[in-house]
Amino acid sequence: MADTIFALSSGAVPSGVAVIRVSGPRTREIVECLAGRLPDPRKAMLARLVHPQTGEVLDEAVVLYFEGPASFTGEDVAEFQCHGGRAVVSGLLAVLGGFEDCRPAEAGEFTRRAFDRGRMDLTEVEGLADLIAAETESQRRQALRQMGGALGALYEDWRKRLIHMRAMIEADFDFADEEDIPGSVADEVWGEASELHDEIEDHLVRSKSGERLRSGLQVVLMGAPNAGKSSLLNAIAGRDVAIVTEEAGTTRDVIEVHLDLGGYPVTLVDTAGLRQTEGVVEKEGIRRAEEKGRAADLILWAVEPCGVAQDDPSAGLPEDMRANVPVWTVRTKSDLETLPKQDSSGTIVEIACSSKSAEGMTLLFNRLTRFAEETISLGEAPLATRERHRHYLKECLSGLRTAVDSHHLPTELRAEDLRRAADALGRITGRIDVEDLLDVIFRDFCIGK
Ligand SMILES: Nc1nc2c(ncn2[C@@H]2O[C@H](COP(=O)(O)OP(=O)(O)OP(=O)(O)O)[C@@H](O)[C@H]2O)c(=O)[nH]1
Numbered sequence: 001m002a003d004t005i006f007a008l009s010s011g012a013v014p015s016g017v018a019v020i021r022v023s024g025p026r027t028r029e030i031v032e033c034l035a036g037r038l039p040d041p042r043k044a045m046l047a048r049l050v051h052p053q054t055g056e057v058l059d060e061a062v063v064l065y066f067e068g069p070a071s072f073t074g075e076d077v078a079e080f081q082c083h084g085g086r087a088v089v090s091g092l093l094a095v096l097g098g099f100e101d102c103r104p105a106e107a108g109e110f111t112r113r114a115f116d117r118g119r120m121d122l123t124e125v126e127g128l129a130d131l132i133a134a135e136t137e138s139q140r141r142q143a144l145r146q147m148g149g150a151l152g153a154l155y156e157d158w159r160k161r162l163i164h165m166r167a168m169i170e171a172d173f174d175f176a177d178e179e180d181i182p183g184s185v186a187d188e189v190w191g192e193a194s195e196l197h198d199e200i201e202d203h204l205v206r207s208k209s210g211e212r213l214r215s216g217l218q219v220v221l222m223g224a225p226n227a228g229k230s231s232l233l234n235a236i237a238g239r240d241v242a243i244v245t246e247e248a249g250t251t252r253d254v255i256e257v258h259l260d261l262g263g264y265p266v267t268l269v270d271t272a273g274l275r276q277t278e279g280v281v282e283k284e285g286i287r288r289a290e291e292k293g294r295a296a297d298l299i300l301w302a303v304e305p306c307g308v309a310q311d312d313p314s315a316g317l318p319e320d321m322r323a324n325v326p327v328w329t330v331r332t333k334s335d336l337e338t339l340p341k342q343d344s345s346g347t348i349v350e351i352a353c354s355s356k357s358a359e360g361m362t363l364l365f366n367r368l369t370r371f372a373e374e375t376i377s378l379g380e381a382p383l384a385t386r387e388r389h390r391h392y393l394k395e396c397l398s399g400l401r402t403a404v405d406s407h408h409l410p411t412e413l414r415a416e417d418l419r420r421a422a423d424a425l426g427r428i429t430g431r432i433d434v435e436d437l438l439d440v441i442f443r444d445f446c447i448g449k
């Protein structure tokens, strides 16, 4: 018999209400023992929870019972909505641990059971994890859609199409000796395979948006020491996150702030000012700054009024970043009189702003919001959201491509490539052996989920 597991599924105590969840074969017995009777499934029942040995009243709680398989895990599940005091919760958890074959749940174990019993596929599990982690409106929408099965359904549909193609080819193959049929079924199938290939390729291209939305856009503040980067970060974040002093080389560590720009997640990153230095700590800070810059979706290149050569505001920014990452020049400290609004080369300074007077800050904010919107706009179709998805989509494409292109090979071999393509999709949803992956995926969950 499987263990019956339990955990505090709501947030940290003390809280108004705490939800303790129980799942497994002993659930029914536990509810009857603590609450005196079993509520009707899915109907709330107010009950005094009584200690099974001493008869002492533990709490007055709302009890819910979900009979398996129509429950989150697919097993019998109960929820005790008790008062969220520390002693109430720890007392109840201790009593639950006293039942035979009953133990505290591990992180993600409720969801793992739901997956094992076929209540959710892997993309839905990931969607649930993303929903719990979602910080902005657009992340919530994407996660909810994925948890609802939209992405899994898309992959399952593609997989079925591949399986169907294979069946058609094999049928065709079986009848091959009954005289040559002109324009055989196989020819049609290769056409379909080629179409599916393009569909998946298109999905893969757009998947970058999904991943960015899930993890947030990385906007990295870079520039010479004292350019005003940390002040800008503080002004945008609306609080004193980073240390600001007039000393050049103040910031060494990478400092990140999570922003919600019009519902889009943006991580704004402050970094050490770039310069030649012998300081060990500062050197390391600069190395980290450049590492962040290379991985950025956007670099805000901060330039103070009299800071650098005026004819090339982005002098000092490493060449590879200039070439590969979008860069906006931000002219800082615009409250200082000396500010040239336009540099001598005639290049319009992208944005001029001041952390002191707040001049230009709204413009910067709006531009960033628009950038986020354009980079990660969420269309109607579900998007791949993880590196894991991308990996198997590529594998699927490679199988499809080989199958379509290998005109010279025997049909059996080409059919085998179609199987490889279908299996790759099955690994995304977890319908095909992914045992080694499961621990990684479920580890990300909190206890009680
Ligand atoms: N007048 C004025 N001074 C500013 C403004 N922003 C920053 N400063 C000043 O410029 C100096 C450097 O600011 P920081 O924000 O520490 O600059 P930084 O680029 O983070 O510097 P490092 O971390 O050392 O690379 C401080 O003395 C700030 O008070 C501004 O908008 N106007």
Ligand SMILES: [K+]
Residues within 6 Å of the ligand: 225, 226, 244, 245, 246, 247, 248, 249, 250, 251
């Ligand atoms: K500074």
Ligand SMILES: [Mg+2]
Residues within 6 Å of the ligand: 229, 230, 231, 242, 243, 250, 251, 270, 271, 272, 273
């Ligand atoms: Mg700084």
